[in-house]
Amino acid sequence: MGLCSWLRERFRRTDDVPAEASAARAGARAEAPETFGCSAGSWVEVPPFVEVDPKDHAAACVVASAIAAGDRPESTMVVRRVSIANDEHRRVACVATAIAAGAYEMSSFKVKKIYKQMERGSEHAA
Incomplete structure (x- = not known):
């Protein structure tokens, strides 16, 4: 597939795509990540942002407003969702990037998704 073909496919309008093709693409995106040695259902994605406690929404809304x-005093603003950065996601991304940078010093990295293995409480012998 050449660059022009890829661009054409990438930026095609949704009304040009047949229903079967768009459904097949949506199903392909929703699949669980491939892992070696573990079942795909035992992993859960770590979100980069988590919801804020509802009692803390007021302070964030006042600051954002x-x-x-x-900039525009005559405008109105509606805050739909208030989130904060997930400390676990930031910590894992920082450690993974530091390890990768140690191996490849002249590279830059971007962490897109982080997965963790689901905890199993009843399988421990102790």
Whole structure:
């Protein structure tokens, strides 16, 4: 597949794509990650952001509204979701990038997804 073909396929409008092809693509994206030695169902994705406690929403909404109102005071703002960075995701991404940078010093890395193995509570002998 050449570059032009790839670009054409990538930026095709959804009304040009047959229903079967779009359903097949959606099914292919929803599959679990491939892992070696473990079943694919035993892994869960670690989200980069987690929801904030509802009682802390007010402070975040006031700060965001004040920042937005500084630029356009006549505008209105609706806050739909308030999230904070997941500490576990940041820590794992930092460690993984540091290890990879030790092996490949002149490279840059971007962590897209992090998965962790689901805990099994009843299988331990102790």
